[in-house]
Amino acid sequence: MTSSAQPDNSLPLDMIIFGGMGDLAMRKLLPALYMAHLHGNLPAATRIISTGRQDFNREAYLAFVEEHSRSFISDGNFADDAWRSFLQRLEFVRVDVQQDDLSALAKVSREGAIRVFYLSTAPSLFTTICEKLSAAGLVDANARVVLEKPLGSDLASAVDINEAVGKHFAESQIYRIDHYLGKETVQNLMVLRFGNSILEPLWRAPNISSVQITVAEEVGVGSRAGFYDGTGAMRDMVQNHLLQLLCIVAMEPPASLAPDAVRDEKLKVLRSLRRFNLAAIARDTVRGQYIRGASGNQAVPGYLEEKNVPPDSGTETFVALRTYVDTWRWSKVPFYLRTGKRMERRSSKIVVEFANPPFPLFPETPGGVANRLVIELQPEEAIKLQVMAKQPGSGMHMQQVELNLDLHSAFTQRRAEAYERLLIDVVRGRLTHFMRRDELEAAWEWADPIINGWGALNEKPRSYAAGTWGPSESFALLARDGFSWFE
Structure with missing residues (x-):
């Protein structure tokens, strides 16, 4: 060496x-x-x-x-x-x-x-x-x-x-390299969390009721079908991109911004992720595979009709799951992860949902008091805080409004794309936004039992029409906890 x-x-x-x-x-x-x-x-x-x-x-x-x-x-x-x-x-x-x-x-x-x-x-x-x-x-x-x-x-x-x-x-x-770690908004999440005192006291259970991470793709497998069929959404997206996003949301404050200080905290999150047994896999995970439908107002084929895909393939093009980070900070807070191809639109976001006030002072509000921090990664990058405000007029009727951190107007500097930013980091010898060996292996230690469990259960992926938000079972996954996917 x-x-x-x-x-x-x-x-x-x-x-x-x-x-x-x-x-x-x-x-x-x-x-x-x-x-x-x-x-x-x-x-x-x-x-x-x-x-x-x-x-x-x-x-x-x-x-x-x-x-x-x-x-x-x-x-x-x-x-x-x-x-x-x-x-x-x-x-x-x-x-x-x-x-x-x-x-x-x-x-x-x-x-x-x-x-x-x-x-x-x-x-x-x-x-x-x-x-x-x-x-x-x-x-x-x-x-x-x-x-x-x-x-x-x-x-x-x-x-x-x-x-x-x-x-x-x-x-x-x-x-x-994981290009999601090069996105401006992902890196800004570190500053949002650890550079501002206003959020840190709230960034924990029971103040946060759930966290959603969605990476939805509008495209199908296209020319990658030969590779993708041996990989699937779990290996292609969840084990790397989505887990890295989860780590940044859930990690403790690092001692410094030195590469190993940051990656040590991410590793702790990966090692705290709750492991799945067969019962949990059956209950808390959903695999899907798209069938023919419409995308961008055009008819598109199903996965099994794509070139180089075996007609009996059981590869998943969609995964949704519920997991937990078993630490004091995140005790009993569900983390919902979702990714898929041929979904309704391209959208990547992190949604941190805060708990409702302990007493319903405004009981007429449909769905309760929804306070959310929405971190949009693509197609546009933005950070929005959803709060409740009084509607104009007589009476105390509330309406949800957004406090929008407009990163494009707040800064005059050009915003580099993820690969450009990460390649410059390589040139300058900066390792903070790259995975360390033990991080990678800890992610696989968590993902392997799920993949193997799907094989043991021997269930086909659930079908969903191209151009939709995935199988109905993924909505039921959240509904039984009283939540719904934020679109």
């Missing part, structure tokens, strides 16, 4: 993307790096080296980037001069990581540069790539490796990946 000494960020940068011709590189990574370049957030001596099996020279690669990546940069952010100077940073090295050594890459990479290896490949290749990087002499104290999800399909495979990567990179050099 290499030294864990603090890297020298004054050095030149070689950003090396394995899978550099892939969908993620074209849609997210190169546009994010362009934006970092445009705003002067890359070292002056930066090169971006993409690898792939294609028999391309540099000119053919740049033409490919023009065709497949440029369109993902908005017109408002595109500048001809900046684009041309960005393209000058790009290189291409033909490498088949399963067949070739990395001597060709070693010849191109600069001695003494910070090397960031972004593994935008199948996780099954992580071990091979890291072994060959080490054998080629490309791993030193200034090297960093970025690992894309999914990191394994269960605890055992995650441990194997961590062990294999850890033979060549110190933990301080490993960046396990």
